Amino acid sequence: MEAEATKIMDQNVDNTADRExxxxxxxxxxxxxGIRILKxxxxxxxxxxxxxxxxxxxxxxxxxxxxxxxxxxDLRLKFGMEATAYTERTCIIVVEISDRNRKIQMGIIVDSVxxxxxxxxxxxxxxxxxxAKMDTDYILGMAKMGGGVKxxxxxxxxxxxxxxxxxxxxx
Numbered sequence: 252m253e254a255e256a257t258k259i260m261d262q263n264v265d266n267t268a269d270r271e272x273x274x275x276x277x278x279x280x281x282x283x284x285g286i287r288i289l290k291x292x293x294x295x296x297x298x299x300x301x302x303x304x305x306x307x308x309x310x311x312x313x314x315x316x317x318x319x320x321x322x323x324x325d326l327r328l329k330f331g332m333e334a335t336a337y338t339e340r341t342c343i344i345v346v347e348i349s350d351r352n353r354k355i356q357m358g359i360i361v362d363s364v365x366x367x368x369x370x371x372x373x374x375x376x377x378x379x380x381x382x383a384k385m386d387t388d389y390i391l392g393m394a395k396m397g398g399g400v401k402x403x404x405x406x407x408x409x410x411x412x413x414x415x416x417x418x419x420x421x422x
Contacts, residue, residue, distance in 0.1 A: 270391050271372045276401055277344065277361040280332050283401040284361075285368065285394060290406050292345040292356060294364055297337045314343070314358060321345060323358035329409070335362070348407045357410055368401070370394045375403070 274285030275294075295316070300323055302312040309328035313320050323343060328334060340363040347354050375392040389408035394401040 270375050270403065271370055274368050274370055274394070274401075274403060275344065276365040276368055277342070278363050278365060279327050279330065279361055280335075283365065283399065285370070285401050285403045286344070286346065286406045288367055290346045290348070292347050295343050295345065295358075296339075297341045297343060297360070311360065316345065316358075319356070321356050321358050323360060324410070325360045326409075327360070327362070338362075346406050346410075348410050350407075350411075359406075359410075368394070368396065370396070370401075370403070 273288040275288050275291050276283055276285045278284070298314055300312040300314055303310065306312075309324050309326075311323045311325050313322050325334070337360070341360060342364050343358040343360055344364065345356055345358050347356050349355075374395050376395055377392055378390045379393075389405050389411075391403040391405050394403055
């Protein structure tokens with residue numbers, strides 16, 4: 252019994268160690284989030300987005316980025332937050348996600364980009380359980396920094412929706 256408990260604790264330590272590293276932080280509706288810097292390809296200002304009919308509301312459309320067509324989602328809408336007007340601080344973060352042994356570039360619209368932080372193992376807490384009906388698999392953990400909490404996202408899981416990956420695969 253004690254060996255089993257030690258094994259579970261060791262797995263939790265390994266999971267926490269896997270989560271430490273550099274994160275690009277950004278804000279959405281006065282909350283701070285972070286994604287692994289290795290997933291980020293570039294950050295661009297908001298630009299013209301060509302809409303695609305019959306797609307979910309959070310899939311804003313596509314952009315032409317130096318000749319490459321990239322699907323763009325509004326992360327506020329994806330997370331069920333209220334839509335807001337884009338400002339000069341609104342950015343598109345171009346990320347590269349993995350999907351069935353393929354790399355796909357996608358853009359995510361955020362309210363503003365904050366900074367790159369080096370998050371240490373001791374600063375990461377596990378995601379609290381909110382009950383069986385809440386899906387929090389897309390959250391890597393909570394970074395306790397500067398008297399606040401930053402939500403660390405697994406961007407592959409956030410963008411795992413088949414609807415817009417099908418669009419991305421078709422481009």
